[in-house]
Amino acid sequence: MGKLGRGIRPSCLSGEGVLARGRELPVIKVGEAFDYRDRRVGIMELPVQPSSKPSGGKNFEKAPWCYLLWGVPAVLVVVAGIAYGESVLSLTARGVVWVVAVAWAGTGCLINGQSCGRVHCRIDGVLFPLLAIVGALNVLSVISFDWNLFWLAFLGILVGSFVPEWTWKKYS
Numbered sequence: 001m002g003k004l005g006r007g008i009r010p011s012c013l014s015g016e017g018v019l020a021r022g023r024e025l026p027v028i029k030v031g032e033a034f035d036y037r038d039r040r041v042g043i044m045e046l047p048v049q050p051s052s053k054p055s056g057g058k059n060f061e062k063a064p065w066c067y068l069l070w071g072v073p074a075v076l077v078v079v080a081g082i083a084y085g086e087s088v089l090s091l092t093a094r095g096v097v098w099v100v101a102v103a104w105a106g107t108g109c110l111i112n113g114q115s116c117g118r119v120h121c122r123i124d125g126v127l128f129p130l131l132a133i134v135g136a137l138n139v140l141s142v143i144s145f146d147w148n149l150f151w152l153a154f155l156g157i158l159v160g161s162f163v164p165e166w167t168w169k170k171y172s
Contacts, residue, residue, distance in 0.1 A: 061112065069108030073101035095139040095147065102154060103132035117171045123161035131157065 080097035083089040089097070106128025113121030135150055137143045 061116070069112065070105050073105040073108075076101040076104075092139060095135065098147070098150070099132050099135040099139060102128055102135060106132060119164045119168075119170060119172050120161035122172055123164070124157060127157045127161070128154070 076097055080089060080094045080101075084091065084094040106125060109121050109128055110125030112118070113125040131150070131153055134143070134153075138145055138147075138150065
């Protein structure tokens with residue numbers, strides 16, 4: 001092969017491959033030569049250590065558990081916000097409902113993290129209950145901050161907990 005035709009060689013040429021949709025796709029290994037004019041689609045094999053396999057435990061991300069563990073708290077947050085806006089709930093009562101909802105969701109993450117082993121579940125399962133404690137201190141006026149900061153922290157934890165899964169491994 002000439003210089004223009006060199007690149008990453010599909011491993012299926014050496015007998016390896018991945019079965020997908022009834023046909024074998026080549027596994028492309030980084031750094032090996034191949035003819036880029038070969039039009040077959042392949043699976044890219046990156047030089048990364050594979051993450052550990054998911055545990056065989058119960059995964060609570062499926063219905064009906066997901067509705068109980070994360071759906072109910074989400075509904076509580078929205079309803080409390082609307083009730084406060086309609087002057088049905090006081091600021092303190094809204095704060096209490098929000099703290100309970102975040103603690104509830106965090107407990108769900110902790111339970112699911114112990115069972116499924118996902119990294120983000122384990123992170124959220126620790127940090128959401130801690131955030132709920134900080135929120136409870138705000139409700140009790142031990143500390144004082146705007147509830148927008150509370151939800152910014154919540155979103156930061158939620159999004160930040162997925163970064164290790166995107167950059168490192170999915171299961172702990």
